[in-house]
Amino acid sequence: xxxxxxxxxxxxxxxxxxxxxxxxxxxxxxxxxxxxxxxxxxxxxxxxxxxxxxxxxxxxxxxxxxxxxxxxxxxxxxxxxxxxxxxxxxxxxxxxxxxxxxxxxxxxxxxxxxxxxxxxxxxxxxxxxxxxxxxxxxxxxxxxxxxxxxxxxxxxxxxxxxxxxxxxxxxxxxxxxxxxxxxxxxxxxxxxxxxxxxxxxxxxxxxxxxxxxxxxxxxxxxxxxxxxxxxxxxxxxxxxxxxxxxxxxxxxxxxxxxxxxxxxxxxxxxxxxxxxxxxxxxxxxxxxxxxxxxxxxxxxxxxxxxxxxxxxxxxxxxxxxxxxxxxxxxxxxxxxxxxxxxxxxxxxxxxxxxxxxxxxxxxxxxxxxxxxxxxxxxxxxxxxxxxxxxxxxxxxxxxxxxxxxxxxxxxxxxxxxxxxxxxxxxxxxxxxxxxxxxxxxxxxxxxxxxxxxxxxxxxxxxxxxxxxxxxxxxxxxxxxxxxxxxxxxxxxxxxxxxxxxxxxxxxxxxxxxxxxxxxxxxxxxxxxxxxxxxxxxxxxxxxxxxxxxxxxxxxxxxxxxxxxxxxxxxxxxxxxxxxxxxxxxxxxxxxxxxxxxxxxxxxxxxxxxxx
Numbered sequence: 001x002x003x004x005x006x007x008x009x010x011x012x013x014x015x016x017x018x019x020x021x022x023x024x025x026x027x028x029x030x031x032x033x034x035x036x037x038x039x040x041x042x043x044x045x046x047x048x049x050x051x052x053x054x055x056x057x058x059x060x061x062x063x064x065x066x067x068x069x070x071x072x073x074x075x076x077x078x079x080x081x082x083x084x085x086x087x088x089x090x091x092x093x094x095x096x097x098x099x100x101x102x103x104x105x106x107x108x109x110x111x112x113x114x115x116x117x118x119x120x121x122x123x124x125x126x127x128x129x130x131x132x133x134x135x136x137x138x139x140x141x142x143x144x145x146x147x148x149x150x151x152x153x154x155x156x157x158x159x160x161x162x163x164x165x166x167x168x169x170x171x172x173x174x175x176x177x178x179x180x181x182x183x184x185x186x187x188x189x190x191x192x193x194x195x196x197x198x199x200x201x202x203x204x205x206x207x208x209x210x211x212x213x214x215x216x217x218x219x220x221x222x223x224x225x226x227x228x229x230x231x232x233x234x235x236x237x238x239x240x241x242x243x244x245x246x247x248x249x250x251x252x253x254x255x256x257x258x259x260x261x262x263x264x265x266x267x268x269x270x271x272x273x274x275x276x277x278x279x280x281x282x283x284x285x286x287x288x289x290x291x292x293x294x295x296x297x298x299x300x301x302x303x304x305x306x307x308x309x310x311x312x313x314x315x316x317x318x319x320x321x322x323x324x325x326x327x328x329x330x331x332x333x334x335x336x337x338x339x340x341x342x343x344x345x346x347x348x349x350x351x352x353x354x355x356x357x358x359x360x361x362x363x364x365x366x367x368x369x370x371x372x373x374x375x376x377x378x379x380x381x382x383x384x385x386x387x388x389x390x391x392x393x394x395x396x397x398x399x400x401x402x403x404x405x406x407x408x409x410x411x412x413x414x415x416x417x418x419x420x421x422x423x424x425x426x427x428x429x430x431x432x433x434x435x436x437x438x439x440x441x442x443x444x445x446x447x448x449x450x451x452x453x454x455x456x457x458x459x460x461x462x463x464x465x466x467x468x469x470x471x472x473x474x475x476x477x478x479x480x481x482x483x484x485x486x487x488x489x490x491x492x493x494x495x496x497x498x499x500x501x502x503x504x505x506x507x508x509x510x511x512x513x514x515x516x517x518x519x520x521x522x523x524x525x526x527x528x529x530x531x532x533x534x535x536x537x538x539x540x541x542x543x544x545x546x547x548x549x550x551x552x553x554x555x556x557x558x559x560x561x562x563x564x565x566x567x568x569x570x571x572x573x574x575x576x577x578x579x580x581x582x583x584x585x586x587x588x589x590x591x592x593x594x595x596x597x598x599x600x601x602x603x604x605x606x607x608x609x610x611x
Contacts, residue, residue: 001042001043001044001045001048001055001059001096001137001138001140002042002043002045002083002084002135002136002137002138003040003041003042003043003059003063003083003135003136003137003138004040004041004080004083004133004134004135004136005038005039005040005041005063005066005133005134005135005136006038006039006041006124006126006132006133007037007038007039007070007072007126007127007129007131007132007133008037008038008039008124008125008126008127008132009035009036009125009126009127010033010034010035010036010037010123010124010125011033011034011037011039011076011078011122011123011124011125012031012032012033012122012123012124013031013032013033013078013114013120013121013122013123014030014031014120014121014122015029015030015031015114015115015118015119015120016118016119016120016121017118017119018117018118018119019117019118019119020117021090021116021117022115022116022117022118023090023094023115023116023117025115025118029115030115032076032112032114034074034076034112035073035074036072036073036074037072037073037074037075037076038063038066038067038070038072038074038075038076039075039076039078039124040063040075040076040077040078041078041080041083042059042077042078042079042080042083042096042097042100043079043080043081043082043083043084043087044079044087044088044092044093044096044097045084045086045087045088046086046087046088046089047086047139048088048092048096048138048140049088049089049092051140052092052095052096052099053099054140055096055138055139055140056096056099056100056103057103057140058138058139058140059100059136059138060100060103060104060107062136062138063075063100063104064104064107064109065280066131066134067109068275069131069275069277069278069279069280070129070131070132070278071277073110074109074110074111074112075104075109075110075111075112076111076112076113076114077097077100077101077104077111077112077113077114078113078114078122079093079097079113079114079115079116079117090116090117093116094116097113097116101113130278131278131279149406149407150406151403151404151405151406152379152402152403152404153165153179153182153183153401153402153403153404154168154402155168155171155175155179155399155400155401155402156374156386156389156390156393156399156400156402157393157399158390158393158394158397158398158399159390160386160387160390162402163399165179165183165184165401168399171371171399172371172398172422173422173426174369174370174371174420174421174422174428175371175398175399175401177422177426177427177428178371178373178401178420178428179401181427181428182373182401182403182428183401183403187427188425188426188427190425191425191426194325194423194424194425195424195481195484196327196423196424196474196477196478196480196481197326198481199477199480199481199490200222200326200327200477202221202546202547202548203219203221203222203225203498204218204219204220204221204222204223204611205218205219205222205326205327205473206219206326207326212331213321213324213331214319214321214324214329214330214331214332215330215331215332216326216327216330216332216470219611220498220600220601220611221498221499221600221601222473223600224498224597224599224600225473225476225492225496225498226334226469226470226473227597228495228496228594228595228597229466229469229472229473229496230312230334230336230469231595231597232466232495232594232595233312233336233465233466233469233472234246234310234312234336235594235595236336236358236362236465236466237308237310237336237338237465238310240308240354240355240358241354242306242307242308242340242351242354243304243306243307243308244307244308244309244310244338245307245308245309245310246309246310246311247290247291247294247309247310247311248311249287249290249291249293249294249311249313250290251283251284251290251313251314251315251316252274252281252282252283252284253281253282253284253289253290253293254279254280254281255273255279255280255281255282256279256280259292259293259443259444259445260282260289262443263288263289263412263440263443263444264282264285266412267285267317269318270285270317270318270319271283271285271316271317271318272316272317272318272331283315283316284313284314284315284316285315285316285317286313286315286335286337286462287309287311287313287315287335287337287339288337288339288440288462290311290313291309291311291337291339292339292440292441292443292444292446293444294309295309295341295444295446296444296445296446300341300446300447300448300449300458301448301449302343302448302449302450302451304448305341305342305343305347305448305458306340306341306342306343306347306351307340307341308338308339308340308341309338309339309341310336310337310338310339311337312334312335312336312337312469313334313335313336313337314332314333314334315332315333315334315335315337315468316331316332316333317330317331317333318331319331326474327470327471327473327474327477328429328470328471328474330470333468333469333470333471334468334469334470335464335468335469336464336465336466336468336469337462337463337464338355338461338462338463338464338465339460339461339462339463340355340460340461340463341441341446341448341458341459341460342458342459342460342461343448343450343456343458343459344459345384345459347459348436348459348461349385349388351461352388352415352434352436352461353388353391353392355434355461355463355465356392356395356417356434357395358465359419359432359434359463359465359466360396360419362432362465362466363419363421363431363432363475366475366476366479366493367479368421368475368479369421370396370419370420370421370431370432371398371400371401371419371420371421371422371428372392372393372396372398372400372401372417372418372419372420373400373401373403373417373418373420373428373430374389374400374401374402374403374415374416374417374418375403375404375405375415375416375417375418376402376403376404376405376414376415377405377409377411377413377414377415378404378405378407378411378414379404379407381404381414381415382402382404382415384414385414385415385436388415389402389415389417392417410439411439412437412438412439412440412443413435413436413437413438413439413462414436414438415435415436416433416434416435416436417433417434417435418430418433419431419432419433421475421478423478424478424481424482424485429471429474429475429478430467430471431466431467431471431472431474431475432464432465432466432467433462433463433464433467434461434462434463434464435461435462435463436459436460436461437459437460437461437462438459438460440460441457441458441459441460442457446458446460476492476493476496480492488573489545489570489573490548491548491550491570491571492548492550493590493594494550494571494587494590494591495590495591495594495595495596496594497527497548497549497550498527498547498548498599498600498601499527499528499529499547499548499549499550499599499601500526500527500528500549500550500551500587501518501521501526501527501528501529501549501550501551501552501553501583501587502528502529502530502531502544502547502549502551502552502553503517503518503528503529503530503531503552503553503555504530504531504537504540504541504544504552504553504554504555505530505531505532505554505555505556506537506554506555506556506557507556508534510555510556510557510560511530511532513555513560514530514532514555515530515532515604517555517580518530518603520580521580521583521584522598522603524584524588525596525598526584526587527597527598527599528599528603529549529599529601529603529604529605530603530604530605531543531544531605532604532605532606533605533606537554540554541554541568543605544568545568545570548570549570550569550570550571550587551567551568551569551570551583551587552567552568552570553565553566553567553568553583554566563579563580564577564578564579565577565578565579565580565583567583
């Protein structure tokens with residue numbers, strides 16, 4: 001079915017003479033007039049005859065959406081045989097028009113239609129704004145295939161054996177919790193407020209009460225951690241051994257773009273949508289839309305493959321208000337989204353394995369471990385990728401929980417690994433992820449030329465090596481909480497600690513010397529503060545510990561004369577004698593290979609506001 005939309009100040013028609021296919025109409029419908037109207041000129045085509053319901057449904061929804069977008073008050077359906085030469089039979093055309101009128105009426109909108117098969121005169125006054133004239137070609141969406149069967153779960157052993165979840169015993173705590181949660185639908189019982197929230201408060205990480213549910217704000221310590229993690233995620237990708245294009249893009253995409261609309265439908269009611277009055281947009285779920293929209297315009301040869309595109313992308317997911325959780329589940333998140341374009345499935349497997357290794361390396365760097373939930377879009381997808389996943393299990397010395405989705409749904413991906421760690425609440429939490437995508441290259445029109453110049457669709461890997469910025473922050477805070485359970489102070493890795501060094505002058509007499517020492521440390525790109533307040537030394541020491549400074553030292557006469565500092569090392573929970581040079585060397589060894597940023601707070605505590 002083809003249609004032409006005209007947003008009009010007014011539309012008036014009069015039926016003059018019958019054609020040989022004219023429908024019978026009562027006298028009072030021989031003419032009609034509507035003001036502030038969306039006029040829809042409609043040609044029903046022969047291809048529409050066997051899918052009248054689908055086409056009528058698709059067209060009616062679009063007409064109603066367009067009415068709202070342009071601000072029309074009512075709708076007129078006007079049969080018009082001149083938009084196509086391939087016309088449907090009159091009976092089918094009339095049935096389509098009647099069905100559309102009923103569907104639109106059912107929505108509460110005011111609608112009329114002109115008679116079919118009559119010669120008519122009409123007078124229309126088009127408004128003339130950019131959206132006042134629009135054309136449409138409706139094909140009728142195919143009904144979605146209903147899933148066949150149920151979700152299937154089992155454990156894949158290192159040796160390739162498949163074990164039912166009922167028969168699987170003695171897995172890790174994380175694995176057994178994943179089985180309970182994912183396969184059996186049993187959540188771990190609540191045991192009070194998660195302890196990491198205390199650290200969120202300490203570092204100024206909180207919900208923004210003046211925004212939508214699930215949006216955070218970050219005071220300077222939290223903001224510094226966020227930015228350093230973002231820098232680090234970028235460094236990981238750019239040092240991965242894969243050629244990388246670092247890009248920046250927008251977060252808003254028009255649903256008028258077929259690729260965007262089709263991709264958006266995959267995420268359903270989890271998408272944020274915006275209606276400007278003229279167009280409908282969705283906020284990106286991840287960086288896919290932007291990167292794919294850019295890459296489809298690139299001239300790509302097999303010689304450049306594989307390559308990746310990367311952006312730390314602000315992304316939006318309409319999580320339910322009861323599901324939101326500081327740092328872990330937010331409605332606005334920042335995803336270090338890495339997409340790798342591969343030529344073949346074997347090449348995709350090779351780089352999938354490489355990224356899997358990076359994901360494990362990064363969680364082990366903070367002293368944690370993962371268990372794998374491996375999702376497959378079908379049993380065939382499992383069989384095609386089973387050996388790759390088995391080798392990953394062997395590499396990590398771990399079994400994997402397998403989830404096979406019901407058959408009959410045409411997913412754009414084949415295999416997706418979620419990497420889970422067990423948090424302080426004894427719940428598995430997904431952090432990193434990697435996925436094989438076989439559908440979006442075609443959807444967005446991304447191709448590359450092979451040796452013969454023939455065009456092909458690449459296979460795309462989706463990967464977040466450290467998860468979202470927020471989830472990696474969650475992993476760090478949860479790790480610190482679990483350290484405290486062992487009887488030692490929790491601490492953050494030195495590279496991400498908001499304050500690496502705190503100098504505490506014993507009295508006013510040593511403030512100047514402390515600031516001079518701090519200047520020397522700062523010149524070596526170390527984040528250092530000076531407690532130049534009039535608090536007692538005991539209170540200064542307690543505050544440095546409360547602020548989780550990695551290193552802190554009191555500066556007095558002995559330190560000035562000897563050149564030796566008695567430094568409290570938080571990660572060791574003890575005082576260590578060292579020179580300034582030794583302190584610098586220790587910090588440099590702990591931060592080597594990590595990003596560096598200056599402190600986000602005034603260096604002198606006397607200048608700081610409470611927050």
